[in-house]
Amino acid sequence: MIVLIDAGNTRLKLGWIDPETAVRESHPLAIRHHDLHQIAAWLDHLAPAPRAALGVNVAGKALADALDELFRRRYGYAISWISGQAQAAGVRNAYDTPSQLGPDRWVSMIGLARHAHDGPQLLASFGTATTLDTLGPDPTGHAGGLVFHGGLILPGPALMRSSLASGTANLPEANAAPAAYPTHTQQAIGSGIAAAQAGALLRQWREGLERFGQAPRVYSTGGAWPQVEEEVQRGLARAQSDLNLPRQAAQWLPSPALDGLARLALSDAE
Structure with a gap:
């Protein structure tokens, strides 16, 4: 064990x-x-x-x-x-300096590979920081190869709330459900944070669609997911409908980092 x-x-x-x-x-x-x-x-x-x-x-x-x-x-x-590596468990790291990639992001990509299909995958991790990382086919055409293509890092929902509260004189640390047209300050802050998180995800989703010619399958993880789930799923469904693509909601993954560590443990045992 x-x-x-x-x-x-x-x-x-x-x-x-x-x-x-x-x-x-x-x-x-x-x-x-x-x-x-x-x-x-x-x-x-x-x-x-x-x-x-x-x-x-x-x-x-x-x-x-x-x-x-x-x-x-x-x-x-x-x-x-474990730290960032150039390659492990069938996944190649396209970071300019592989060791600079956060180890949690790296092993999560290895864990995400267990869900691999023919197209790209986007893992959205909503924690203290939000990370949006793409795993996809090897652009060199290597058969069966998977590559971490890169991703975004931005403040997570809690950091966004606390930065508004600490950096302004009159704004509270709000935690309200999003609305299309907020009518009070708490709701305006909650809606703005959810919109920022969902907007960043949709940006990477569209980048994946353009690069691979196929919409990435979206997976979510992290403790802050419930705070942004409604906005993300609504935005993703709208984008898919606008582009006449099949509806495919973001799918929850409880522990992609542990999944990646498990794959590394198995590969080391071989």
């Missing part, structure tokens, strides 16, 4: 995989950074004891050190932390 760790900006997710059978956890453990004490109880229920731990970390060195210490004390080994 190998433990899988996705250490994000505000919370951690932990799962596991048996590389011999490819069996995965049914429900990952999701906790805040200050709840690391819960990991020991979760590990107590794993049998047999894990022989390794594989992870990605975007939350800083202090958190990585604390997790490493926990695994050293308990099992005698540190976590193998």
Whole structure:
């Protein structure tokens, strides 16, 4: 058994995989950074004891050190932390400097590859930051090859709300459902944030349609998805209708980073 760790900006997710059978956890453990004490109880229920731990970390060195210490004390080994790579598990990284790609984004692309079909895919991750990343066919024509083509990073919904509240004298930190024509300030802020998030996604969706000649299939993930889901799905459906394309709603993925780590664990075991 190998433990899988996705250490994000505000919370951690932990799962596991048996590389011999490819069996995965049914429900990952999701906790805040200050709840690391819960990991020991979760590990107590794993049998047999894990022989390794594989992870990605975007939350800083202090958190990585604390997790490493926990695994050293308990099992005698540190976590193998993944960084951006030029290629892994059948996916090529088109970043100019592959190591500069955030490890969570990289392994999420590897996880997204399990849903691969003949066309491009767009993963929209709505967290502390929003990332919009495209996985698609290899432009060199390599048969069966998948390439991370690049993507956008922008502030997530919570950062947009807090920046308005802290950077202005009179605007509150609002959290209201979007409306076409907001009639009060809370609604205006909530609608503006949802529109910005959905607009960025639709921009990348249209870029994918132009580059690949086929509309990307959209997948969503991240804790802030419920705040923008209505606006994203409405905008996507409208764009598909305007272009006479089949209706295809954004599909939720609970843990693409853990999925990618699981694929890496399996490829390492081969």
